[in-house]
Structures are given as C-alpha cells and as structure tokens.
Amino acid sequence: xxxxxxxxxxxxxxxxAVANSSSVHAKNVIYIVPDGxxxxxxxxxxxxxxxxxxxxxxxxPEIHELPVDDLAxxxxxxxxxxxxxxxxxxxxxxxAAGHKSYNGAISVTPEGLxxxxxxxxxxxxxxxxxxxxxxxxxDATPAVYAAHVANRGSQPLIAEQELxxxxxxxxxxxxxxxxxxxxxxxxxxxxxxxxxxxxLLEYADSQGFTVATTRAEFxxxxxxxxxxxxxxxxxxxxxxxxxxxxxxxxxxxxMTQTAVNTLHRATNRRGKGFFLMIEAARIDHAGHDxxxxxxxxxxxxxxxxxxxxxxxxxxxxDTILLSAADHETGGLTLSGYDPLPLRNTTHSRAYLQAxxxxxxxxxxxxxxxxxxxxxxxxxxxxxxxDAEIDAILAASSIGSGVAALLSSRAGVxxxxxxxxxxxxxxxxxxxxxxxxxxxxxxxxGGWDNTELPRYxxxxxxxxxxxxTRRLRRAAEQxxxxxxxxxVAKRDLGDHDHYH
Amino acid sequence: xxxxxxxxxxxxxxxxAVANSSSVHAKNVIYIVPDGxxxxxxxxxxxxxxxxxxxxxxxxPEIHELPVDDLAxxxxxxxxxxxxxxxxxxxxxxxAAGHKSYNGAISVTPEGLxxxxxxxxxxxxxxxxxxxxxxxxxDATPAVYAAHVANRGSQPLIAEQELxxxxxxxxxxxxxxxxxxxxxxxxxxxxxxxxxxxxLLEYADSQGFTVATTRAEFxxxxxxxxxxxxxxxxxxxxxxxxxxxxxxxxxxxxMTQTAVNTLHRATNRRGKGFFLMIEAARIDHAGHDxxxxxxxxxxxxxxxxxxxxxxxxxxxxDTILLSAADHETGGLTLSGYDPLPLRNTTHSRAYLQAxxxxxxxxxxxxxxxxxxxxxxxxxxxxxxxDAEIDAILAASSIGSGVAALLSSRAGVxxxxxxxxxxxxxxxxxxxxxxxxxxxxxxxxGGWDNTELPRYxxxxxxxxxxxxTRRLRRAAEQxxxxxxxxxVAKRDLGDHDHYH
Numbered sequence: 001x002x003x004x005x006x007x008x009x010x011x012x013x014x015x016x017a018v019a020n021s022s023s024v025h026a027k028n029v030i031y032i033v034p035d036g037x038x039x040x041x042x043x044x045x046x047x048x049x050x051x052x053x054x055x056x057x058x059x060x061p062e063i064h065e066l067p068v069d070d071l072a073x074x075x076x077x078x079x080x081x082x083x084x085x086x087x088x089x090x091x092x093x094x095x096a097a098g099h100k101s102y103n104g105a106i107s108v109t110p111e112g113l114x115x116x117x118x119x120x121x122x123x124x125x126x127x128x129x130x131x132x133x134x135x136x137x138x139d140a141t142p143a144v145y146a147a148h149v150a151n152r153g154s155q156p157l158i159a160e161q162e163l164x165x166x167x168x169x170x171x172x173x174x175x176x177x178x179x180x181x182x183x184x185x186x187x188x189x190x191x192x193x194x195x196x197x198x199x200l201l202e203y204a205d206s207q208g209f210t211v212a213t214t215r216a217e218f219x220x221x222x223x224x225x226x227x228x229x230x231x232x233x234x235x236x237x238x239x240x241x242x243x244x245x246x247x248x249x250x251x252x253x254x255m256t257q258t259a260v261n262t263l264h265r266a267t268n269r270r271g272k273g274f275f276l277m278i279e280a281a282r283i284d285h286a287g288h289d290x291x292x293x294x295x296x297x298x299x300x301x302x303x304x305x306x307x308x309x310x311x312x313x314x315x316x317x318d319t320i321l322l323s324a325a326d327h328e329t330g331g332l333t334l335s336g337y338d339p340l341p342l343r344n345t346t347h348s349r350a351y352l353q354a355x356x357x358x359x360x361x362x363x364x365x366x367x368x369x370x371x372x373x374x375x376x377x378x379x380x381x382x383x384x385x386d387a388e389i390d391a392i393l394a395a396s397s398i399g400s401g402v403a404a405l406l407s408s409r410a411g412v413x414x415x416x417x418x419x420x421x422x423x424x425x426x427x428x429x430x431x432x433x434x435x436x437x438x439x440x441x442x443x444x445g446g447w448d449n450t451e452l453p454r455y456x457x458x459x460x461x462x463x464x465x466x467x468t469r470r471l472r473r474a475a476e477q478x479x480x481x482x483x484x485x486x487v488a489k490r491d492l493g494d495h496d497h498y499h
Numbered sequence: 500x501x502x503x504x505x506x507x508x509x510x511x512x513x514x515x516a517v518a519n520s521s522s523v524h525a526k527n528v529i530y531i532v533p534d535g536x537x538x539x540x541x542x543x544x545x546x547x548x549x550x551x552x553x554x555x556x557x558x559x560p561e562i563h564e565l566p567v568d569d570l571a572x573x574x575x576x577x578x579x580x581x582x583x584x585x586x587x588x589x590x591x592x593x594x595a596a597g598h599k600s601y602n603g604a605i606s607v608t609p610e611g612l613x614x615x616x617x618x619x620x621x622x623x624x625x626x627x628x629x630x631x632x633x634x635x636x637x638d639a640t641p642a643v644y645a646a647h648v649a650n651r652g653s654q655p656l657i658a659e660q661e662l663x664x665x666x667x668x669x670x671x672x673x674x675x676x677x678x679x680x681x682x683x684x685x686x687x688x689x690x691x692x693x694x695x696x697x698x699l700l701e702y703a704d705s706q707g708f709t710v711a712t713t714r715a716e717f718x719x720x721x722x723x724x725x726x727x728x729x730x731x732x733x734x735x736x737x738x739x740x741x742x743x744x745x746x747x748x749x750x751x752x753x754m755t756q757t758a759v760n761t762l763h764r765a766t767n768r769r770g771k772g773f774f775l776m777i778e779a780a781r782i783d784h785a786g787h788d789x790x791x792x793x794x795x796x797x798x799x800x801x802x803x804x805x806x807x808x809x810x811x812x813x814x815x816x817d818t819i820l821l822s823a824a825d826h827e828t829g830g831l832t833l834s835g836y837d838p839l840p841l842r843n844t845t846h847s848r849a850y851l852q853a854x855x856x857x858x859x860x861x862x863x864x865x866x867x868x869x870x871x872x873x874x875x876x877x878x879x880x881x882x883x884x885d886a887e888i889d890a891i892l893a894a895s896s897i898g899s900g901v902a903a904l905l906s907s908r909a910g911v912x913x914x915x916x917x918x919x920x921x922x923x924x925x926x927x928x929x930x931x932x933x934x935x936x937x938x939x940x941x942x943x944g945g946w947d948n949t950e951l952p953r954y955x956x957x958x959x960x961x962x963x964x965x966x967t968r969r970l971r972r973a974a975e976q977x978x979x980x981x982x983x984x985x986v987a988k989r990d991l992g993d994h995d996h997y998h
Contacts, residue, residue: 038538039537039538039574039921040919040921042574042922043576043921043922046576047578047583047920058582058583059582060580060581061578061582061583063576063578063947065945069574069576069944070944070945072573072574072943072944072945073572073573073943074571074572075541075568075571075924077545077562077568079546079560081559082558082559083557083558083560084546084557084560084833084836084838085833085835085836328832331832331833331834331912333827333830333831333914333919334583334830334919334920334921335830335914335915335917335919336584336917337583337584337919337920338583339583413830413914413915415832415834415914416835416912418834418835420539420832420833420834420836421546421836422538422539422542422832423538423541423542425574436940437936437937437939438940440572440936440940440943441935441936441939441940444571444572444939444943445568445570445571446564446569446571
C-alpha cells in the first residue's frame with residue numbers, strides 16, 4: 001500500500017461514509033485458512049518472489065508486496081483449552097464454532113458436547129455452503145465446519161457427517177472439493193482407508209451430488225449444479241510445486257474459482273448468499289517437513305487465491321473475505337535469509353523422497369550417482385559439494401538431508417517439526433473504501449480465535465447457538481454419531497502427532 | 500477486544516462519523532519503538548503474565564490480553580538498502596526520515612547525504628520535541644531523529660548533534676532522557692568514552708538545559724521547563740528486572756510520564772504540539788542475549804508504557820500514538836512454550852554474569868557452591884540438577900549457561916544472537932471511536948518502514964523534504980559534522996555486530 005492512497009482514504013473516508021451510511025453486513029463470506037502459515041512465512045515467500053522478479057540480491061534487495069500483505073488487519077491468539085500450542089482441530093473448533101476445546105476436538109467441547117459451526121448456521125438459515133482443501137476434506141480444518149466427533153482421527157465418521165449420511169441435521173455442505181477420497185470408499189476398494197463397507201461416493205451419487213475424482217471430471221464441475229463432491233486424491237492432494245509438473249489434479253486456485261463461481265451461480269438470484277471455507281492446507285505440511293522452497297510455493301498459492309478472491313469481491317461487493325492461519329508450523333525464523341538458493345528447487349522433499357524410495361539403485365556407489373544426477377537437480381542443488389552429498393546420504397532420510405541443506409543455504413531456521421504458539425495475522429477485505437474501512441475499524445487489534453466466528457455470525461446475521469441447541473437435542477436421543485467411544489482416545493497431549 | 504464492542508463500532512461508526520466529520524490530524528504524535536520486539540515477544544510476555552495472574556498452567560491455560568494486543572493494525576517490512584536483515588540504524592533512518600539506507604547509517608542516504616527527520620521537521624515547524632530511551636541516547640534508534648552521520652559508531656558526534664552543539668540547524672531536541680552519559684563527558688572524566696575534551700553536560704547547562712544524572716535529580720525534572728537533558732547511566736540503563744531491585748534509575752514508564760507531561764505543559768496553551776519518540780531499547784538487548792525472562796520483563800514494560808500513553812491520549816485526544824519495532828531480535832520461537840519456569844527469575848543474564856565475574860571464589864569447588872547458593876536462586880533455578888549445574892559451569896559463560904537452561908525449561912528457542920527479517924507488527928491508537936476507526940482504516944495492511952514517517956508528516960502537517968534541502972545546503976558549505984571521514988568505515992556487512 002502507498003501512504004498517499006491511504007491518506008486519501010483517511011481524509012475522504014468519513015465524508016464518503018456520510019453519503020453511504022454503510023455498515024459491515026454481507027450476503028457472502030469467504031474464509032481462507034492458510035494452515036500453518038506463520039508471521040515469517042509471508043516474508044520467506046515475498047522475498048524469494050521479489051528477488052527473482054527484480055533481479056536483485058540480498059545485498060541490494062528490492063522487495064515488492066504480495067497480495068496478502070495489504071490485507072493485514074490484526075493478530076489472533078491460538079492456544080487451545082489444554083495446550084499453549086494448538087493443533088488444527090482445537091484451533092478449527094475455535095474458528096468454526098467459537099469454542100475453546102482440546103487438541104484433537106472436532107467441534108465438540110472439552111466435555112464432548114457438540115457445538116454448532118458458522119457453516120451449519122449458514123446452511124440452516126438457507127445459505128449455500130462449501131468446503132475446499134488441498135488435504136483430506138475430512139481432516140481437521142474442514143471437518144470442524146460440518147462434523148462433531150471426539151477424535152480428529154475418526155475421519156471415516158467425519159466423512160459420513162460431512163455428506164449428511166450421519167449428520168443429525170442432514171447434509172450441511174453443498175460443495176466439497178479436496179483430497180481424502182480414501183475415507184469415502186469402502187474397504188477393499190483401491191486406496192480405501194475405511195474398515196467397513198460404507199461407500200460414500202455411491203451414497204453421494206444417490207443423493208444427487210455430482211461426483212468428480214479426476215482432473216478431467218473436475219473440468220465438468222464448472223457447469224454442474226449443487227451439490228458437488230470432488231475428491232482428487234486418496235490422501236492429501238499434491239504439493240503445488242509437484243502438481244504444476246504432474247498436472248493430474250486441479251490447483252487450489254482452480255478449485256477456488258469453481259467453488260466461488262458455482263456457489264455464486266446457485267445464489268445469484270436469491271436473497272441468501274453463501275459461506276465458503278478454503279484451506280491452503282499444505283503450507284502446514286511443508287512446515288512440518290521443514291521444507292523451505294515448498295513452504296514458499298504453498299504460500300505463493302495462498303497469495304494467488306487471496307488475489308483472485310479479492311478481485312472477485314471487487315466485482316461482487318456483497319461479499320467479505322477473512323483469512324487467518326490456525327497456528328504457525330515449523331518455528332520458522334529468517335536468521336540469515338538469502339532467498340536465491342531456493343529459486344531452482346522444483347519439487348517437494350516428499351516427492352524426492354518417494355522418488356528415491358521407489359527408484360534408487362541397490363548398490364551404494366550407484367545410489368550416490370542417482371542422488372547427484374536425478375534427485376539433487378530437482379532440489380536445485382546441482383552444485384552440492386562432496387561433503388554436502390555425504391551429509392545428505394548420512395541424514396535420517398534423503399528428504400530430510402535435502403531440506404536441511406536447502407534451509408542452511410537459504411539461511412532459514414526451523415525450531416520444530418511441530419507447531420508453535422506465536423499469534424497469527426488476521427487479514428480481511430471488503431469492496432469499496434467505506435466498507436473496507438469499516439471492516440478494518442471492526443477487526444484491527446488482538447483477538448482470541450474463538451471470537452472470529454461471532455463476527456461472521458453478525459455479518460451474515462446467523463444464529464450459531466441455535467445450531468448448538470439442535471445438535472444437543474439430537475445427541476440426547478442418540479450420540480453414536482459423535483464418536484463417543486472415541487472420547488477416551490482423544491488427544492490431551494503431544495501436538496506433534498497432528499497437523 | 501470483544502466482538503460485541505467491535506460490532507457496536509462497526510454498525511454505529513459511520514453514523515457517528517456523520518456528526519463529527521473527522522479525519523486523522525493531530526497536535527501531538529508519540530511514536531514508541533520496541534527495539535527488537537518480534538511477533539513472538541508479545542506471546543512470551545502475555546502467556547507468562549496470564550498464567551501467573553490466573554493461576555493456570557500450560558494444560559489449562561487462561562490467557563488475557565496485554566495492552567499492546569488491542570492496538571495491532573498492520574505489518575511493517577524492515578529490510579535495509581544493503582541487507583535482507585536490517586540493523587537499528589538503517590531501520591531507524593527509514594522510520595525517522597523515510598529513506599532506505601545501509602546498515603549503520605544515521606539518517607544519511609547510501610551516498611552519505613543527510614535526510615531530514617520527522618523530529619527535525621516538527622521542531623522547525625515550531626513543535627516541541629523529545630527523545631527517550633533505555634539505552635544510550637546517542638545509540639542508533641534515538642540518533643536517527645536528530646543526527647546525521649555515516650557511521651552509527653560515531654556516538655560522540657551524534658551526542659554533539661543531538662544537543663545542537665554541531666547540528667547545522669541548531670538544537671532540534673527539547674528533551675532527552677536515557678543512558679549514554681559517557682558520550683557527553685570529556686575524556687578523563689569518570690566513565691567517559693570520548694577521546695576529546697568536549698564537555699556536553701557543561702555545554703547543555705550553558706545553553707539553558709536542566710541537566711539530571713541521578714534518580715534524585717530525575718525527580719526534580721517533573722517541574723523543570725524545557726530544554727531538559729537527563730542521562731542516568733554511562734552506558735545503557737539497567738534492565739527493568741534489575742532496576743526494579745536496584746532502584747537507582749528511573750524506569751522507562753517514569754521517563755515517559757515526565758517526558759509527556761513536560762512536553763504537554765510546554766505546549767498546552769499553544770497551537771503547536773509535540774513529537775516524542777520513546778524507545779523500549781532493551782527488549783533487543785535481552786533478545787541478543789537469548790535471555791527469556793528478561794525479554795518478557797522488557798516487553799511488559801513496553802506494554803506498561805503503551806497502556807499509560809493510551810490512557811493519557813484518552814484525556815488528550817489531540818494526540819495519536821504509533822508503535823512498531825525496528826526489527827526482530829533473537830529468532831525467538833515458542834516451539835514448546837511453558838512460561839512458568841520463568842516466573843521466579845528476578846535478574847538478567849547480564850546482571851548474574853557481572854555478579855559472577857566480580858564475586859566468585861577462586862577455588863572451583865567453592866565456585867560451584869557460589870553458583871548454586873547465590874546465582875541460581877536469582878535466576879529462578881534453585882532446583883537445578885547436578886547435570887544442569889555441570890552444563891552451566893561448562894558453558895561459554897555462566898550467563899549463557901543460565902539463559903540456555905531457562906530457555907530450555909520454558910520451551911523457547913532462539914535461532915540467532917542477531918536479528919531476523921520477519922515483518923514487525925504496526926500498532927496505533929487515537930482517542931474516540933471515530934478517530935480510531937479512521938486511523939485503523941488508514942494504517943491497516945502492509946507497509947515498508949520508509950512509508951510510516953510520511954503518515955506522521957501528514958498527520959502533523961510537516962515538511963520533511965524541506966529539512967533535507969536545508970541540511971544539504973549546510974553540507975555543501977561544510978560537511979565535517981556528517982562524519983564524512985567515517986563513510987569508509989560504514990557497515991556494509993555483518994548485522995550481528997549491531998543492535
């Protein structure tokens with residue numbers, strides 16, 4: 001942002017407001033969760049992009065804004081009910097349903113009681129709803145919006161609730177796009193991770209969902225009516241840097257475009273709009289992997305999605321955007337950052353590890369040749385020294401050795417393979433200076449993560465507590481859908497097991 | 500902040516604005532620099548304070564806001580002209596004068612040309628001005644507001660300019676409170692670090708300054724007229740945790756109160772107000788020392804100062820507050836944070852090291868007894884195990900061993916003894932909902948550090964470029980005051996030498 005344009009806002013804003021007399025209500029809300037995106041993630045991605053774009057280096061850096069930069073408004077506290085450092089489930093429960101709970105909880109209280117989510121409140125008020133993620137659509141961050149179970153690990157149960165198969169209030173989500181197909185296919189089917197015969201793809205089809213499981217089928221979704229279920233990987237979808245080369249899955253940006261356009265088409269001529277949650281899930285995974293170029297590429301994709309949604313809102317000003325991470329991952333600090341060693345890395349650590357595991361020769365001397373000729377060029381490390389190659393071969397895995405060398409060369413430091421408790425940045429956008437000014441005036445400052453859905457509730461004029469009451473009445477009749485048997489297994493401990 | 504009160508702002512704001520038709524102009528600006536305060540510093544301090552206050556622990560944390568939390572507005576980029584990671588001089592030159600320069604520059608461009616500061620522009624417009632710091636008042640962060648030299652190490656030159664002794668435009672600062680007396684006393688005087696006979700305390704006295712050098716004299720400043728010079732330590736003032744026990748220096752809060760009250764008294768009946776810069780300098784020093792409890796205590800004092808200034812503004816609404824760090828120090832991450840092991844630490848690492856250096860017995864066995872009986876209780880480490888005591892005795896210094904053990908117990912990680920390049924948080928405050936909303940609307944988003952003084956320039960209706968022109972005309976006549984001979988020695992390299 002430039003001061004001069006801000007000053008125009010500062011001086012002209014209030015006068016303009018006189019004419020418009022606006023306040024922050026909206027027809028649609030798009031909420032974007034960059035999972036595991038911490039304060040330094042944006043710096044790492046921005047500086048790498050800037051030096052490449054401007055042809056400068058760390059001794060004469062010319063740094064340009066990325067789209068997310070201009071949307072910063074405030075900070076969010078993320079501790080959970082039982083840990084200083086949250087996992088995505090507890091933080092998601094806070095963001096989605098406004099309650100502090102324990103690490104591992106999917107929209108249930110510490111006592112195991114269900115709490116209604118902003119998405120459910122939207123659906124029950126007649127809005128259309130959507131969930132998009134680059135990881136399993138039944139993983140914690142999307143799950144908290146449309147499922148209530150004691151243990152985030154119960155993904156088969158979560159998948160059932162997300163489709164309405166076992167949700168006590170019926171189907172809550174009109175559009176689901178992401179990974180995690182394995183929880184929707186019956187045992188015995190290729191890639192299934194269910195232990196029963198429930199076939200949720202077939203169930204979805206029987207309920208009128210348009211179901212897509214390939215990139216080719218994804219393209220047909222552009223014209224499909226709601227409801228929609230698109231699952232493009234048995235597990236997490238590909239990292240963006242790998243996907244760009246493999247081209248066999250839609251990108252997060254493509255899924256975002258399809259989701260927004262479809263939800264808009266379904267609500268355009270109605271008084272009631274939509275609530276859409278989009279998760280840039282794999283910033284977190286790259287952080288857990290301490291994989292620096294990958295973390296930057298995932299953060300770029302998050303910036304690309306934000307930019308597209310921001311521009312879409314400019315032409316659909318009855319929509320507001322909020323975005324905040326659930327927590328930071330990796331303990332990333334830029335203690336001697338030189339971005340340029342990351343510029344030629346084209347594949348994730350995980351991709352290179354899989355390549356190594358599948359294709360490496362059995363003979364040690366040939367393994368070294370394979371590493372140097374095939375693996376290292378994909379990591380942008382063609383010029384590794386003999387000592388560096390030795391270190392990679394001696395590391396606990398090839399992938400960790402490659403990621404450690406890249407981090408060392410780029411002067412970035414990771415303090416953990418888990419999460420940290422630093423505040424995350426709150427971002428927001430509304431179209432037009434007056435509405436944007438009101439949003440900023442409302443949301444600047446420091447927030448507990450449980451407070452944010454209450455803002456969306458007010459913006460969309462919803463009733464989350466009413467949903468909670470309905471869920472609890474249903475649970476009094478029959479609580480088998482809550483995974484009550486899982487309560488005993490709920491996580492009260494190590495956050496490092498989770499994402 | 501609570502959503503309900505924010506919503507009241509959101510819905511009522513614009514209507515209220517109709518009646519007031521305000522925009523962000525002010526009579527006074529107070530700018531607070533928490534040197535070396537990064538995104539995680541606030542978490543560390545807040546969580547420690549909260550657990551102590553609420554009696555909770557890391558497994559049932561109840562976390563309360565600190566005063567700074569609610570003032571977050573945006574983020575600031577901090578890279579310098581020649582490094583991804585800035586020092587306080589380059590970042591200070593950006594904040595004070597709006598120009599990117601090299602690490603080590605004191606309000607000069609990379610070519611060594613002077614650039615006018617916001618404080619100089621205020622003074623030349625007829626406002627009163629002040630600088631307050633807990634480190635040397637001629638160190639980089641205060642220096643950039645009233646001095647122009649090629650090398651931040653030239654503190655004797657900087658001290659001269661700050662008093663007007665050699666500033667080409669005369670005395671620019673009406674009130675100076677802090678440390679660094681050694682640069683103001685002539686060689687041979689106790690504690691001097693000058694190599695010449697210039698006696699700036701005597702000079703100040705001759706120019707009508709009220710001069711104070713002790714806590715007792717500080718108390719007399721409450722009623723003194725401007726100009727005022729208070730220097731309470733030859734070098735940096737004490738860390739707050741040590742000062743609280745020694746009681747021989749004023750605190751940053753006390754200096755802030757005196758500065759604000761004195762500047763206000765001098766301008767209360769005039770149309771022109773004041774510009775005051777306050778530096779919470781030693782957050783940075785505790786970060787360089789990787790000294791966790793000390794870092795938290797210095798951050799608490801920053802929060803105390805912010806709270807007092809915020810409340811003062813509520814009763815003096817013609818004032819705005821801005822606050823942002825110059826950079827992060829220490830690469831602090833909270834990778835497994837448990838604050839409570841820090842609760843009984845009463846002294847800084849530096850204090851304990853000095854005690855050890857001065858008083859330890861010569862005999863090794865007695866040294867161990869001295870460590871356990873005298874040093875460790877002051878660090879809150881009475882219960883150190885034999886192995887932990889061995890590790891402290893084997894560390895590069897007792898101080899580093901103590902700080903490392905405290906950090907390890909508290910689950911905090913430091914990635915460097917220098918700075919990092921993560922964005923810092925921008926904070927701001929104005930009295931009244933309408934003006935505060937306008938400030939937030941103006942300043943939310945991402946900023947380059949050079950943009951911020953331009954905002955203050957507009958708020959106070961100043962002319963920084965006019966000051967630059969006057970400084971350059973003066974330099975064309977005679978540039979000896981610029982320390983041109985120091986240009987060759989300017990830092991183009993290692994940020995770790997600097998604070």
